[in-house]
Amino acid sequence: MLTREEIIQPQNLVAEKPAxxxxxxxxxxxxxxxxxxxxxVAEVIAEMGLxxxxxxxxxxxxxxFAYRYIDIDWQEAAHGRxxxxxxACKRLWPDRLVFTYQGDGDLxxxxxxxxxxxxxxxxxxxxxxxxxxxxxxTGGQMAPTTLLGxxxxxxxxxRDPRLHGYPLKITEIAAQLEGTxxxxxxxxxxxxxxxxxxxxxxxxxxxxxxxxxxxxxxxVSTCNSGWKMNPVKANExxxxxxxxxxxxxxxxxxxxxx
Amino acid sequence: MGKMRxxxxxxxxxxxxxxxxxxxxxxxxLKLSAGEVNHRGYAFxxxxxxxxxxGCSSCAIVCPDGCLTxxxxxxx
Ligand SMILES: Cc1ncc(C[n+]2csc(CCOP(=O)(O)OP(=O)(O)O)c2C)c(N)n1
Ligand code: SF4
Ligand code: SF4
Ligand code: SF4
Ligand SMILES: [Mg+2]
Numbered sequence: 001m002l003t004r005e006e007i008i009q010p011q012n013l014v015a016e017k018p019a020x021x022x023x024x025x026x027x028x029x030x031x032x033x034x035x036x037x038x039x040x041v042a043e044v045i046a047e048m049g050l051x052x053x054x055x056x057x058x059x060x061x062x063x064x065f066a067y068r069y070i071d072i073d074w075q076e077a078a079h080g081r082x083x084x085x086x087x088a089c090k091r092l093w094p095d096r097l098v099f100t101y102q103g104d105g106d107l108x109x110x111x112x113x114x115x116x117x118x119x120x121x122x123x124x125x126x127x128x129x130x131x132x133x134x135x136x137x138t139g140g141q142m143a144p145t146t147l148l149g150x151x152x153x154x155x156x157x158x159r160d161p162r163l164h165g166y167p168l169k170i171t172e173i174a175a176q177l178e179g180t181x182x183x184x185x186x187x188x189x190x191x192x193x194x195x196x197x198x199x200x201x202x203x204x205x206x207x208x209x210x211x212x213x214x215x216x217x218x219x220v221s222t223c224n225s226g227w228k229m230n231p232v233k234a235n236e237x238x239x240x241x242x243x244x245x246x247x248x249x250x251x252x253x254x255x256x257x258x
Numbered sequence: 259m260g261k262m263r264x265x266x267x268x269x270x271x272x273x274x275x276x277x278x279x280x281x282x283x284x285x286x287x288l289k290l291s292a293g294e295v296n297h298r299g300y301a302f303x304x305x306x307x308x309x310x311x312x313g314c315s316s317c318a319i320v321c322p323d324g325c326l327t328x329x330x331x332x333x334x
Contacts, residue, residue, distance in 0.1 A: 014328050028322065
């Protein structure tokens with residue numbers, strides 16, 4: 001029987017922390033989906049060999065410090081304005097991979113206009129959209145994406161459509177826009193889902209570099225702190241409740257249609 | 259007899275004890291520390307049952323904090 005020392009040899013390495021991720025501890029709560037998506041972004045950039053050619057735009061929200069965790073160039077945008085900043089970066093440096101990384105409060109509330117117009121203009125960028133149906137950073141308030149009946153700090157009796165309107169499906173809207181090339185909804189709650197999500201990010205980044213138009217990768221995510229459950233339970237709750245409303249899969253891929 | 263064997267190295271200081279890796283492991287090879295915490299006060303992942311590990315990497319793939327390094331080798 002092989003000993004542990006015989007197995008732990010450089011030639012047997014099959015998985016490790018992505019090389020582009022800094023050694024600094026991430027501030028995210030234990031089990032937060034943000035960390036998993038950060039890893040995928042770091043892996044895809046390295047696999048595409050774009051370490052020196054990528055500009056990320058970080059949001060206001062829990063991912064505000066994304067620039068500390070992945071070793072690429074970053075800009076920090078004002079709340080919701082990441083797509084506008086990404087537009088400027090990509091137009092000034094067309095040879096760069098430019099992506100935004102935004103939460104649902106940032107992208108689907110205060111920044112709705114920037115999101116829709118950047119996508120509609122067909123800017124050659126990718127928007128990575130972490131939809132955890134809540135304002136995580138500020139303590140779990142209702143977001144436009146909060147599910148009907150879901151309880152948050154600002155809708156303690158559950159979201160009521162007569163008072164708060166309906167959960168906003170930005171990704172469905174994006175798929176209708178002429179400027180978008182690839183629009184998809186993914187998740188990172190299981191090994192299979194994480195593998196698929198990585199492929200989606202890669203496809204979106206490739207489209208951005210090939211000038212095919214705007215790309216939106218929504219990742220249905222957990223905010224276990226805001227949802228007030230442990231990380232494992234949060235993944236289960238997401239599967240049970242979020243996927244019914246936010247259907248996972250590709251919504252638009254111009255490469256497939258044309 | 260050609261069986262895949264794995265070994266997991268845990269970055270205990272980086273681990274936040276979220277338990278996602280423990281649940282994702284198909285062979286019950288991992289467990290959170292009991293009664294012991296790291297410098298940030300979190301229980302941390304330990305490979306308590308190393309002999310059953312196949313090196314499938316599920317644990318490392320789901321870990322949000324990139325704490326796990328996996329090695330895999332075929333038994334002769
Ligand atoms: C102009 C402005 N308005 C409001 C806030 C407060 N604020 C900070 S983060 C945030 C929303 C965060 O939610 P989301 O974008 O979903 O990110 P998450 O933390 O859930 O990942 C809000 C409203 C702010 N910082 N600036
Ligand atoms: S508050 Fe929610 S989104 Fe923010 S780090 Fe914690 S779990 Fe993640
Ligand atoms: S590599 Fe696979 S079998 Fe080994 S501990 Fe990780 S999940 Fe379990
Ligand atoms: S998934 Fe990562 S952070 Fe969570 S308990 Fe396992 S090793 Fe620790
Ligand atoms: Mg959010």
